[in-house]
Amino acid sequence: xxxxxxxxxxxxxxxxxxxxxxxxxxxxxxxxxxxxxxxxxxxxxxxxxxxxxxxxxxxxxxxxxxxxxxxxxxxxxxxxxxxxxxxxxxxxxxxxxxxxxxxxxxxxxxxxxxxxxxxxxxxxxxxxxxxxxxxxxxxxxxxxxxxxxxxxxxxxxxxxxxxxxxxxxxxxxxxxxxxxxxxxxxxxxxxxxxxxxxxxxxxxxxxxxxxxxxxxxxxxxxxxxxxxxxxxxxxxxxxxxxxxxxxxxxxxxxxxxxxxxxxxxxxxxxxxxxxxxxxxxxxxxxxxxxxxxxxxxxxxxxxxxxxxxxxxxxxxxxxxxxxxxxxxxxxxxxxxxxxxxxxxxxxxxxxxxxxxxxxxxxxxxxxxxxxxxxxxxxxxxxxxxxxxxxxxxxxxxxxxxxxxxxxxxxxxxxxxxxxxxxxxxxxxxxxxxxxxxxxxxxxxxxxxxxxxxxxxxxxxxxxxxxxxxxxxxxxxxxxxxxxxxxxxxxxxxxxxxxxxxxxxxxxxxxxxxxxxxxxxxxxxxxxxxxxxxxxxxxxxxxxxxxxxxxxxxxxxxxxxxxxxxxxxxxxxxxxxxxxxxxxxxxxxxxxxxxxxxxxxxxxxxxxxxxxxxxxxxxxxxxxxxxxxxxxxxxxxxxxxxxxxxxxxxxxxxxxxxxxxxxxxxxxxxxxxxxxxxxxxxxxxxxxxxxxxxxxxxxxxxxxxxxxxxxxxxxxxxxxxxxxxxxxxxxxxxxxxxxxxxxxxxxxxxxxxxxxxxxxxxxxxxxxxxxxxxxxxxxxxxxxxxxxxxxxxxxxxxxxxxxxxxxxxxxxxxxxxxxxxxxxxxxxxxxxxxxxxxxxxxxxxxxxxxxxxxxxxxxxxxxxxxxxxxxxxxxxxxxxxxxxxxxx
Numbered sequence: 001x002x003x004x005x006x007x008x009x010x011x012x013x014x015x016x017x018x019x020x021x022x023x024x025x026x027x028x029x030x031x032x033x034x035x036x037x038x039x040x041x042x043x044x045x046x047x048x049x050x051x052x053x054x055x056x057x058x059x060x061x062x063x064x065x066x067x068x069x070x071x072x073x074x075x076x077x078x079x080x081x082x083x084x085x086x087x088x089x090x091x092x093x094x095x096x097x098x099x100x101x102x103x104x105x106x107x108x109x110x111x112x113x114x115x116x117x118x119x120x121x122x123x124x125x126x127x128x129x130x131x132x133x134x135x136x137x138x139x140x141x142x143x144x145x146x147x148x149x150x151x152x153x154x155x156x157x158x159x160x161x162x163x164x165x166x167x168x169x170x171x172x173x174x175x176x177x178x179x180x181x182x183x184x185x186x187x188x189x190x191x192x193x194x195x196x197x198x199x200x201x202x203x204x205x206x207x208x209x210x211x212x213x214x215x216x217x218x219x220x221x222x223x224x225x226x227x228x229x230x231x232x233x234x235x236x237x238x239x240x241x242x243x244x245x246x247x248x249x250x251x252x253x254x255x256x257x258x259x260x261x262x263x264x265x266x267x268x269x270x271x272x273x274x275x276x277x278x279x280x281x282x283x284x285x286x287x288x289x290x291x292x293x294x295x296x297x298x299x300x301x302x303x304x305x306x307x308x309x310x311x312x313x314x315x316x317x318x319x320x321x322x323x324x325x326x327x328x329x330x331x332x333x334x335x336x337x338x339x340x341x342x343x344x345x346x347x348x349x350x351x352x353x354x355x356x357x358x359x360x361x362x363x364x365x366x367x368x369x370x371x372x373x374x375x376x377x378x379x380x381x382x383x384x385x386x387x388x389x390x391x392x393x394x395x396x397x398x399x400x401x402x403x404x405x406x407x408x409x410x411x412x413x414x415x416x417x418x419x420x421x422x423x424x425x426x427x428x429x430x431x432x433x434x435x436x437x438x439x440x441x442x443x444x445x446x447x448x449x450x451x452x453x454x455x456x457x458x459x460x461x462x463x464x465x466x467x468x469x470x471x472x473x474x475x476x477x478x479x480x481x482x483x484x485x486x487x488x489x490x491x492x493x494x495x496x497x498x499x500x501x502x503x504x505x506x507x508x509x510x511x512x513x514x515x516x517x518x519x520x521x522x523x524x525x526x527x528x529x530x531x532x533x534x535x536x537x538x539x540x541x542x543x544x545x546x547x548x549x550x551x552x553x554x555x556x557x558x559x560x561x562x563x564x565x566x567x568x569x570x571x572x573x574x575x576x577x578x579x580x581x582x583x584x585x586x587x588x589x590x591x592x593x594x595x596x597x598x599x600x601x602x603x604x605x606x607x608x609x610x611x612x613x614x615x616x617x618x619x620x621x622x623x624x625x626x627x628x629x630x631x632x633x634x635x636x637x638x639x640x641x642x643x644x645x646x647x648x649x650x651x652x653x654x655x656x657x658x659x660x661x662x663x664x665x666x667x668x669x670x671x672x673x674x675x676x677x678x679x680x681x682x683x684x685x686x687x688x689x690x691x692x693x694x695x696x697x698x699x700x701x702x703x704x705x706x707x708x709x710x711x712x713x714x715x716x717x718x719x720x721x722x723x724x725x726x727x728x729x730x731x732x733x734x735x736x737x738x739x740x741x742x743x744x745x746x747x748x749x750x751x752x753x754x755x756x757x758x759x760x761x762x763x764x765x766x767x768x769x770x771x772x773x774x775x776x777x778x779x780x781x782x783x784x785x786x787x788x789x790x791x792x793x794x795x796x797x798x799x800x801x802x803x804x805x806x807x808x809x810x811x812x813x814x815x816x817x818x819x820x821x822x823x824x825x826x827x828x829x830x831x832x833x834x835x836x837x838x839x840x841x842x843x844x845x846x847x848x849x850x851x852x853x854x855x856x857x858x859x860x861x862x863x864x865x866x867x868x869x870x871x872x873x874x875x876x877x878x879x880x881x882x883x884x885x886x887x
Contacts, residue, residue: 028096028103041088042107044259045076045095053100060091065199066259070266072299077107077259107257123530124520126234131341131485132532134515134542137492139598140238143549147601151239151548153555156226156275157268158541159261160219161250162207164524169230170223174206179227183246184267189213192254199260205246207524213252217524221533222279224522225541226548235520238545239552245271249280269305274551276300277544278309278325279537285320285786287327287503294328301330301561306551308332308544310536311499311510318661319588319651319707320786322499322509332547332565333509335498336516336539337575337594340491343518344484345370345454348477350378352467357460358484359432359477362416363453372481373406373430373452377472380465381407381423381431388412392419395426403427405472408464411435424451432475434461493578494589498536500665501588502707504786504865508611508732510591512568513575514539514546543568546597553601566610568592570727571599574711577647579667584646586667587611587709587730599725604633605683607714607729614672614695614733617702618866624694627712627729631683637724638717639681641691644728645671645710648698652705659742659784670698672708672733681714695733702736709733738865741785743876748782748821752880768828769886777826779860781878789863790822791875794830794856798881804851805830807858824860828885850887857881 042065047053050067053076057064066077082088096104124132135141143149165180166172174180188200189209209215227244228237247264249256261280268276288294300307309326311333326333347356363371382391383399389412392398398407407428409419416433423431430451435458454477456464467473495516501509516539523531547564554564572593577585592610608628615622631637648670652659677692693712700706709732716724753760755776766777792808795801807830829848860878867874 028101029105039107039109039257041080041082042257042259043078043080043092043095044105044107044262045078045101046103046105047074047076047100048102049100050074050076053098056098056100057095060094061087062091066263068259068263068266070269072296075259075262105258107259109255109257123528126232128343128483128485129234129520131343132339132518132520134339134519135236135238137337137340137515137594138542138546139596140542140546140549142598143601144236147549147553147598149549149552149601151227151242151545151552153243154239154274154548154551155243155245155272156239156277156544156548157245157247157271157273158219158222158226158277158544159247159249159264159268160222160277160279161216162205162209162248163219163223163246164207164217164522164526165223165246166206167220167224167228167522167525167529169228169233169235169522169529170220171229174204179229179240180205180223180244180246182243182271183248184264185248186260186263186267187248187251187256189252191251191256197251197254205248207248209252209524210526215252215524215527217522217527217531218250218279218537219246219248220524221521221531222277222537222541225519225533225538226277226545228522238542239548242545242548245273265300269300269303273305275306275308275544275547277541278307278331279540280309280325284324285322285327285502285504286324286788287329287505287507287509288324289329293325294330297325297328298330304561306332306544306547306561306564308334308540308547310540311335311501313497313499313535313537315494315498315500315589316496317663318665319500319502319649320504320661322501322503326499327501327503327507327509329507330561332543333501333511333591334536334540334543335510335513335589335591336495336536337492337498337513338488338490338495338578339515339518340488342486342488344486346372346478346481346484348373348454348475350464350467351474353463353473356478357456357464358486359454359456361453362433362455363420363451371452373454373477374479375474375476376406376429377404378406378408378432378464378475379468379472381409381426381428390414392422395422398422398426398428400426404429406430406432406475408461408468409433410461410465420451420453430454432456432461432464434458434464490578492573492594493575494585496578498589501591502613502732504788506613506615506734506738508587508591508613508730511565511611512543512572512591513594514542543595546595546600549597550601562608563606566608567603567606568595568597568600569610570605570607570729571596571603571725572728574644574728577667579647583667583669584644584710586646586649586707587711587732588649588707590730592728592730603725603727604631605637605639605714605724605727606630606632607727610729612693612712612729612731614697614731616705616734616736616738616866617697618737618739622733624692627691627693628688629681629683629691629714630688631685634685636682636684638683639714639726640717641676641679641681642713642715643672643674643710644713645708648700648709649707650704651707654704658747660745661784668706670700670706670708670735671710672697674712674731676712680717693731695731697733697735700735705734705736705738705741707732707734739867739874741865743783743785743787743862743864744878745782745784750878751780753778753780766880766883767886768826768883770828771886775827777858777880777883779824779826779858779878779880780821781860782821783862785865787862787864788867789869790824791861791863791869792824792826793859793861794851794883795859795881796854796856798857800857800859800879804856805832805849807851826858826883851885853885853887855882855884858883 063079171179183205229240314321344358345361361370393414407423519533519538569592574593647667650666673696675694711728858880861875
């Protein structure tokens with residue numbers, strides 16, 4: 001089930017954290033991502049002593065939700081029950097003033113994956129299950145067959161929704177001796193993250209939801225990818241003898257929250273997990289090594305536990321579309337590729353079109369029976385109104401000529417079922433839908449659409465569209481229902497939706513790829529037991545299971561997490577770009593490439609580090625870097641070293657959109673030159689050698705900020721040892737200074753509004769009159785580039801020289817690629833200082849004070865990429881004034 005853009009368990013837009021919190025904001029207050037959706041009246045306090053703090057809040061109108069104690073941090077999740085905002089703020093102030101409180105943050109919402117409905121029920125024959133297997137592309141089948149590795153003895157924790165462990169392919173039970181041996185339900189069926197939603201935890205992670213709950217079965221799907229086993233149906237998970245623990249953080253519907261996710265991670269660690277598999281994330285490209293979250297995952301890695309997390313499914317939005325925690329250095333970031341085979345339900349012929357057209361049936365009945373078309377006349381549904389991507393999204397935009405015809409519809413900006421119902425309302429007797437991406441996506445099996453429904457490729461759809469522009473085209477569907485299996489020409493290439501790196505600090509992400517399209521796996525029995533799973537949250541358990549196989553093999557060798565990560569990256573398969581013309585794909589889309597489990601396990605030569613960022617051309621610090629190549633094997637090895645350059649990424653189209661990020665990046669041939677300290681490497685058993693690499697970037701226009709890249713390739717020298725495999729290290733860099741990128745969009749009309757009787761009204765005179773109940777000013781602007789610090793200042797003079805203080809605590813701004821506005825609300829309060837480290841929220845113990853009546857000037861400023869916050873020229877500004885405050 002491919003998770004649509006913005007629904008890969010990410011944070012939503014919060015219109016205004018500050019506006020919602022009013023004047024209780026405190027230096028110990030940690031707002032987190034400025035775009036997070038928060039739960040009303042719910043907070044987490046990081047405390048030095050849990051018992052003392054709990055005793056302190058006993059007498060207050062507070063409900064404690066969770067107490068969390070571990071070696072990394074202590075925290076209390078609580079709800080302030082006062083409905084009156086002033087009393088809520090007063091209570092929170094007193095809590096933050098308590099000596100044991102180190103920081104307080106609102107409880108944030110984690111969005112769940114897009115729901116799976118009956119359209120995804122997809123039981124296949126054992127033969128077809130073999131074709132649909134993702135194991136061949138990843139060498140998992142070879143590991144099972146030749147090395148007899150099954151994941152036995154490795155404990156994988158899956159943090160997700162519940163699991164139907166009674167599914168026959170998951171062993172039909174729970175506890176020792178079964179596939180799912182442990183876990184915990186932190187939420188219960190009814191939990192949904194709303195303020196009135198009360199968790200009902202228990203020690204059983206069983207998914208006993210129903211179809212009526214609109215549940216998605218996500219945890220069963222990810223568990224099946226790792227641990228499923230059903231020989232009768234030709235289905236085998238990656239690490240099918242591993243011990244699974246499932247930690248349920250989602251109810252039957254709705255979302256989850258930060259405090260629950262932290263509980264799940266803590267419980268998994270306490271239970272002894274070797275690997276934590278996460279398909280959760282926030283929509284932020286910052287690795288932020290100084291942040292609490294990064295430090296937490298770094299400590300987990302230091303403890304020897306592997307954390308694997310999906311990047312987003314927002315790669316069609318351009319660079320910086322990776323997510324946290326996968327953006328964090330200590331977390332293994334997983335992207336996705338297309339599967340090996342495409343499966344078709346039949347062929348049809350069309351008058352005037354040479355050759356047959358392969359199609360997939362998407363229309364099925366509730367019992368799973370496919371509905372086929374026979375013959376008819378085909379016409380486009382698009383009437384020319386609006387964008388073709390909105391084809392059939394509105395019944396009024398469906399051409400009336402489709403009545404009695406088969407409608408040809410292009411996939412686009414609304415659900416497929418909506419398109420089908422709209423053309424049916426216009427009188428169409430069938431619908432043929434064609435893709436907007438170059439390959440098929442099997443995620444949408446539609447139930448009872450009232451008319452037959454078929455799915456064809458983008459190329460075939462364009463052929464039919466051209467042929468039917470002037471008159472209908474007779475089409476005839478084959479009566480032969482034999483399934484057709486064809487090699488996918490895009491198999492092993494990056495899926496169009498897999499999240500792009502790099503991080504905003506120019507760290508190279510993602511790390512690795514696995515199959516994310518048409519992954520055949522399980523659903524809970526109440527949803528039909530089987531499904532095709534699309535999205536990087538399907539690739540993630542494939543990687544988690546693969547690491548379990550590696551750890552089983554290395555059980556007595558005490559390998560570090562870094563070595564584990566690097567070994568898979570060293571021996572990954574480098575994908576070809578799916579863009580027209582091909583060429584090696586860029587590491588900011590594919591990382592080190594497609595995971596090759598057998599090679600990672602059996603090969604011994606090792607390179608560290610496993611990825612390089614040359615940063616941008618403004619910096620000389622990264623121009624020369626060192627790799628350590630080690631041969632822990634028993635024989636001499638030798639390699640030829642060369643630069644295997646990829647296509648370059650062009651993130652912007654300056655002539656058309658300036659520095660607004662392209663939603664679909666462009667590629668071009670632009671290669672860096674690499675100078676190596678040695679072009680041949682000879683290593684005897686046990687030897688290591690340092691390879692120095694110096695980059696000369698390509699000669700492209702620095703104003704385009706082209707991202708060059710490729711792979712430092714080590715190929716075995718001929719006739720040394722046929723069993724020795726090539727290995728590589730991905731690299732990338734930027735031509736130009738990231739510092740020069742504009743933060744603010746010069747074409748956006750900055751507006752200031754005010755809340756009047758509950759409605760936001762744009763104003764030209766900026767007056768906060770508390771007597772007239774006009775208590776805010778809301779400033780709207782847009783950014784083009786991620787910024788590490790957003791700061792707001794208030795001055796007493798129009799030359800902006802006499803600083804009064806700060807109406808807002810510093811924040812990190814992340815979501816440039818969504819092109820959504822930054823919204824800041826000023827409530828007539830300020831603090832006198834801000835911490836020099838925005839992640840050290842308890843450096844200053846102060847609360848906001850009222851700005852006295854008078855005339856002021858507000859300056860909102862955004863730090864440039866790699867800017868120095870102490871230098872005024874390193875900021876961009878939005879100025880609003882004069883602002884009159886009446887008290």
